[in-house]
Amino acid sequence: MAFLKFNKAELVNLSYSLKREIICANKTGAYCNTSIVTCNTRRYHGLLALTLDRFGGDRFLMLSSLDESIIVEGKRFNLGIHCYGEVYEPRGHKYVVDFEADPVTSITYKIGNIVIRKSLILCPEEDRLFIKYELLEGPSQVTVSLRPLLAFRNIHELTHANPDANPQGKPCVNGQSFRLYESYPDLYIQFSDAKEKFVDEAYWNYGVTYSDEYRRGFDCKEDLLSPGYFEVKLRKGRSFIVSVSTSEGDPKTFAPTFKTLARQSGEISDAHQQLLHCADTLITHHNGIRKIQAGYSWLYAGLLRETLISLPGLTLCAGKADEFEEILDNLIADNYQRLTSRTTQVEAPLYMAVVLQYYIDHGADAKKVWKKYGKIQKEILESYLPGVRREVTMHPNGLLWAQMDGVALSWMNAYINGRAVTERAGYQVETNALWYNAICFALEMEKGRGGDKAFVAKWTPIAQLVKDNYTKVFFNERLGYLADYVDDNGQNMEVRPNQLCAVWVKHSPVEEELAPMVLRVIDRELVTARGLRTLSPRDAKYRGVYEGSQLDRDLAYHQGSTRPFLLAPYIDTCFRVKGPAFWKRAQWLVEGFYEDLNKHGVGAFAELYDGDPPFEPHGAVSSAMSTSALLVVDELLKQYKEA
Numbered sequence: 001m002a003f004l005k006f007n008k009a010e011l012v013n014l015s016y017s018l019k020r021e022i023i024c025a026n027k028t029g030a031y032c033n034t035s036i037v038t039c040n041t042r043r044y045h046g047l048l049a050l051t052l053d054r055f056g057g058d059r060f061l062m063l064s065s066l067d068e069s070i071i072v073e074g075k076r077f078n079l080g081i082h083c084y085g086e087v088y089e090p091r092g093h094k095y096v097v098d099f100e101a102d103p104v105t106s107i108t109y110k111i112g113n114i115v116i117r118k119s120l121i122l123c124p125e126e127d128r129l130f131i132k133y134e135l136l137e138g139p140s141q142v143t144v145s146l147r148p149l150l151a152f153r154n155i156h157e158l159t160h161a162n163p164d165a166n167p168q169g170k171p172c173v174n175g176q177s178f179r180l181y182e183s184y185p186d187l188y189i190q191f192s193d194a195k196e197k198f199v200d201e202a203y204w205n206y207g208v209t210y211s212d213e214y215r216r217g218f219d220c221k222e223d224l225l226s227p228g229y230f231e232v233k234l235r236k237g238r239s240f241i242v243s244v245s246t247s248e249g250d251p252k253t254f255a256p257t258f259k260t261l262a263r264q265s266g267e268i269s270d271a272h273q274q275l276l277h278c279a280d281t282l283i284t285h286h287n288g289i290r291k292i293q294a295g296y297s298w299l300y301a302g303l304l305r306e307t308l309i310s311l312p313g314l315t316l317c318a319g320k321a322d323e324f325e326e327i328l329d330n331l332i333a334d335n336y337q338r339l340t341s342r343t344t345q346v347e348a349p350l351y352m353a354v355v356l357q358y359y360i361d362h363g364a365d366a367k368k369v370w371k372k373y374g375k376i377q378k379e380i381l382e383s384y385l386p387g388v389r390r391e392v393t394m395h396p397n398g399l400l401w402a403q404m405d406g407v408a409l410s411w412m413n414a415y416i417n418g419r420a421v422t423e424r425a426g427y428q429v430e431t432n433a434l435w436y437n438a439i440c441f442a443l444e445m446e447k448g449r450g451g452d453k454a455f456v457a458k459w460t461p462i463a464q465l466v467k468d469n470y471t472k473v474f475f476n477e478r479l480g481y482l483a484d485y486v487d488d489n490g491q492n493m494e495v496r497p498n499q500l501c502a503v504w505v506k507h508s509p510v511e512e513e514l515a516p517m518v519l520r521v522i523d524r525e526l527v528t529a530r531g532l533r534t535l536s537p538r539d540a541k542y543r544g545v546y547e548g549s550q551l552d553r554d555l556a557y558h559q560g561s562t563r564p565f566l567l568a569p570y571i572d573t574c575f576r577v578k579g580p581a582f583w584k585r586a587q588w589l590v591e592g593f594y595e596d597l598n599k600h601g602v603g604a605f606a607e608l609y610d611g612d613p614p615f616e617p618h619g620a621v622s623s624a625m626s627t628s629a630l631l632v633v634d635e636l637l638k639q640y641k642e643a
Helices: 008-012 211-215 251-265 271-281 304-318 321-334 336-340 348-361 366-383 429-450 453-474 497-504 512-525 550-557 564-598 624-642
Strands: 004-007 020-025 031-035 046-052 058-072 075-078 081-084 087-091 096-101 105-111 114-122 128-137 141-154 170-172 175-178 187-191 197-209 221-235 239-245 283-286 289-292 392-394 400-402 485-487 490-492 531-533
Touching: 004 008, 004 564, 008 096, 020 114, 031 114, 046 128, 046 239, 058 105, 058 114, 058 128, 058 187, 058 221, 058 239, 114 141, 114 251, 128 221, 128 251, 141 187, 175 221, 187 221, 187 251, 221 239, 239 251, 271 283, 271 304, 271 564, 271 624, 289 304, 289 321, 304 321, 304 348, 304 564, 304 624, 321 336, 321 366, 336 348, 336 366, 348 366, 348 429, 366 429, 400 429, 429 453, 429 497, 453 497, 497 512, 497 531, 497 564, 512 564, 531 564, 564 624
Parallel strands: none
Antiparallel strands: 004 096, 020 031, 031 046, 046 058, 058 075, 058 141, 081 087, 081 197, 096 105, 105 114, 114 128, 128 239, 141 221, 170 175, 175 187, 187 239, 197 221, 283 289, 392 400, 485 490
């Protein structure tokens, strides 16, 4: 039995099945993403989206859907499903009786005594989707009709009926190729069976509605061009394979390649294997350049903050330490300016020290690490001194002051009508904790392995200055926890998880006895069964449900929604403060994520959850930071259980 499985009652219930998504991704950054009954509910949904270098490396949806019909004794049964306004037509989901993902995605349809199984595999190293159709039960032969609906658009946009679109296909080996617009590559739809027939019957499928976009108040309707349809005879006990790609393939290789890929995929039997599989899909190497995909299906690869936070978990904790430096080197090359001179992510460059500390703690040679990365680490520190960055600078008290009018200069960066929801201008509690840790780490390296006496002489008093002032500025003795930020009006005492950073970093700027006090307020107001809330429910601005319009969701994004990635530093800190006695609690805090593997993105770990029970998942269906955090926690659980 598959690890991830849905039955007929669940599948035919659209209020249930449309909230659960297939997400298949490969190493090139291509993906296949739709609901488990193959009804697209987001603009990002489709059978094949891929990266096109000719358009700046953004991702483009080529094939939206491939609508199947089964023809037997002159009767046609449509297996596809689309939404038009509030109407679903056809309603092929009523024939779905089984869904499995282990990790090959398989959907089984039953029409009377006819049983057909469809299996999808995205080739790991090329932009090619295989779809296998098998006639398991029924008459000796049926006809399978396949009608492609083409998009040829950026994944963030919608397309509409366009007279410039070219509906004419061109014959290729065992199939047809299509190119709606000259600037795009050809899309090849080919069959392993040479006896397929293509019927040239082009039309626009008007008004396809994406229900998730509608619910959020976005543009939600588009027109998709169908150039015609294919027909293939399928015998009982036999199968055929459809290949969809921007390069022409050899049909003779489709079946053996599919078989090999299915065998290599293996069978996932538990949650840990699923976690590792998910982590693997989040590391891409498009054009040979290895990067971390921040999330599917709309987030990008190689993002600065997301890569730094997720790098240790997705590599060091996932048994891929050999990929660590390659990913980090590519990140530095792509983000050198952000790291050393300009970025609105003021705390992000300071995570470089955390990443290198992880690497050394996991066995990397400290001397070699510092020899390679010491220069960039010191450049990062120098960039925060007065006169370099306009968005953040060191004040005479040694602390970093971040301010740009109207700009959110931290990871809490949601905007409404161009205005920051949480601007947090001033001294930010997490930025300054990371700042102190980065300075101390660099000094530690130079004293022990670098020998740059001038650097040590310059930065030692700065480190001491930060240490002397951090607690004075941030700690509120009356309330017993750290301010979220401090501006010209004084301490902002909103209870947020950012203060966790001060007691988590290896070189903490606060006294040891403050750690239990910080954890106490976090435990009381922020910890949930799905991560840490971004704001205490006691706060008037708290929004516990991430749902509704764009406005509603932006208000909840950092005002109550929970973030799984914060569990890693939280559990790490709790183990250090509370010891092995925290083990059962830590295990409970992550068990719920594995229970949710059949929600949102099936087999994946979501970007965020509601702050209120039952803590429903939202955001990117597969998040690098969430997945990384669970891998880090998994390692911590093993470490402290053994202790």
